[in-house]
Amino acid sequence: MEYILSSQIDTLRICIICNAQPPLEEIPHRIHKGHTHQQDPLGAISPSFEKGLKKGPWTTEEDRKLVAYIEEHGHGSWRALPAKAGLQRCGKSCRLRWTNYLRPDIIRGKFSLQEEQTIIQLHALLGNRWSAIATHLPKRTDNEIKNYWNTHLKKRLTKMGIDPITHKSRTAVNTNLSHMTQWENARLEAEARLVSRPRVVSNFYQRFHYGSTPLFNKSSMSSRSVPQPLCLDVLKAWQGITLSKLTDLSKLETFNNQTIAVETSALKETKTENHSNNLKISDGSFNTLESPKDEGIQNTLEVNDMIYQDNYLMEAFTNHFVNDVSNRNLDGDFEDDNNYWSNILDKLGNNSSFSSFF
DNA sequence: AAGAACATCAACCGCTCCAAA
DNA sequence: CTTTGGAGCGGTTGATGTTCT
Numbered sequence: 001m002e003y004i005l006s007s008q009i010d011t012l013r014i015c016i017i018c019n020a021q022p023p024l025e026e027i028p029h030r031i032h033k034g035h036t037h038q039q040d041p042l043g044a045i046s047p048s049f050e051k052g053l054k055k056g057p058w059t060t061e062e063d064r065k066l067v068a069y070i071e072e073h074g075h076g077s078w079r080a081l082p083a084k085a086g087l088q089r090c091g092k093s094c095r096l097r098w099t100n101y102l103r104p105d106i107i108r109g110k111f112s113l114q115e116e117q118t119i120i121q122l123h124a125l126l127g128n129r130w131s132a133i134a135t136h137l138p139k140r141t142d143n144e145i146k147n148y149w150n151t152h153l154k155k156r157l158t159k160m161g162i163d164p165i166t167h168k169s170r171t172a173v174n175t176n177l178s179h180m181t182q183w184e185n186a187r188l189e190a191e192a193r194l195v196s197r198p199r200v201v202s203n204f205y206q207r208f209h210y211g212s213t214p215l216f217n218k219s220s221m222s223s224r225s226v227p228q229p230l231c232l233d234v235l236k237a238w239q240g241i242t243l244s245k246l247t248d249l250s251k252l253e254t255f256n257n258q259t260i261a262v263e264t265s266a267l268k269e270t271k272t273e274n275h276s277n278n279l280k281i282s283d284g285s286f287n288t289l290e291s292p293k294d295e296g297i298q299n300t301l302e303v304n305d306m307i308y309q310d311n312y313l314m315e316a317f318t319n320h321f322v323n324d325v326s327n328r329n330l331d332g333d334f335e336d337d338n339n340y341w342s343n344i345l346d347k348l349g350n351n352s353s354f355s356s357f358f
Numbered sequence: 359a360a361g362a363a364c365a366t367c368a369a370c371c372g373c374t375c376c377a378a379a
Numbered sequence: 380c381t382t383t384g385g386a387g388c389g390g391t392t393g394a395t396g397t398t399c400t
Contacts, residue, residue, distance in 0.1 A: 055369080055370070056368095056369075056370090056393095056394090057368070057369075057394085058368090058369090077385075078385075078386070079384085079385065079386095091385085091386095092370085092371095092385095092386085092387095093369075093370080095386075095387085096368090096369065096370080097368090097369085099387095100368075100369085101368075101369095128389065128390090129388085129389085130388075130389065131387075131388060131389085142387095142388075142389085143367085143368080143369085143389095144367085144368095146389070146390085147366075147367050147368085148367090150366095150367095150390095151365065151366055151367075152366095155365095
């Protein structure tokens with residue numbers, strides 16, 4: 001049984017909403033392949049819930065009730081929802097079921113390489129702040145990202161000899177400081193310098209460290225209905241730099257004792273046709289896997305080498321960024337300079353210490 | 359063939375945050 | 380200012396499928 005696709009989930013949703021009977025094979029009691037039980041094995045009442053509320057997997061009927069109620073009334077108070085919707089569940093369970101599973105604006109199934117790269121980069125930047133990471137993958141839930149990290153990405157990185165916490169190669173000897181220590185030190189240093197300017201400190205800290213913020217990048221606001229936190233701008237800025245710099249390099253390049261493989265377009269075409277060397281394309285746009293077993297091979301080769309080289313450079317970028325910001329005269333800069341980010345990029349591109357990375 | 363070990367992911371738990379009273 | 384309760388977050392659990400021995 002294959003993974004159930006989002007289209008099948010949509011089918012289920014439609015069936016639920018229309019009170020129609022979905023095809024049995026499409027009832028995703030568990031989205032994961034092979035799970036077939038239709039009855040709730042944990043139907044027993046939990047002793048922790050004095051009111052006799054149910055725990056465990058949701059039934060199709062419960063899903064139908066929840067979706068129907070929210071479609072008609074909105075969720076309102078989650079605590080009050082179960083009684084109104086006729087569910088023997090706590091509000092928390094309803095909220096979780098809706099946000100992680102039934103909500104119409106989420107996609108399920110395999111993560112793309114682009115999504116994986118984004119998760120890894122954001123994790124390097126934000127740590128285990130899954131909800132913050134999820135805001136940059138709008139069709140994925142924090143729970144799904146967290147699970148995917150714990151079950152796939154973390155193990156893969158460990159296999160590659162990269163510490164999934166620090167995002168640093170375990171063999172790296174150029175420093176005793178972990179990635180996060182360096183990052184935190186840089187941030188604290190920046191904050192210390194700014195401590196005499198409470199307003200700016202507050203803005204900087206909220207916008208760059210926490211990612212959720214009362215202030216947003218105005219240039220992004222002009223083109224989107226939903227304002228984006230600035231940490232995403234950092235990521236985008238970084239991706240913009242790396243994409244422009246790494247598109248057509250043809251040989252192995254070294255950086256701080258780490259070696260990366262960068263493929264030419266011609267080489268990519270060759271490898272597309274010939275899988276015998278087990279190397280896959282690094283552009284993240286497609287998947288040439290022929291069997292699940294190939295995935296591990298793919299996932300431990302150049303794709304992630306590239307991602308991690310990317311991350312390593314991003315670390316330098318973020319550290320540089322913090323120092324840059326902390327050295328600026330910040331009064332009004334964040335709020336008034338619409339070209340702030342493009343200026344940063346221009347500046348970094350011309351900065352000798354940073355341009356040497358390329 | 360059997361069962362132990364591992365992988366996956368939905369769901370739960372406990373905690374924190376924050377707004378309202 | 381303090382208390383309270385709702386919402387959300389991150390860590391963890393446990394049921395089930397898959398792979399290994």
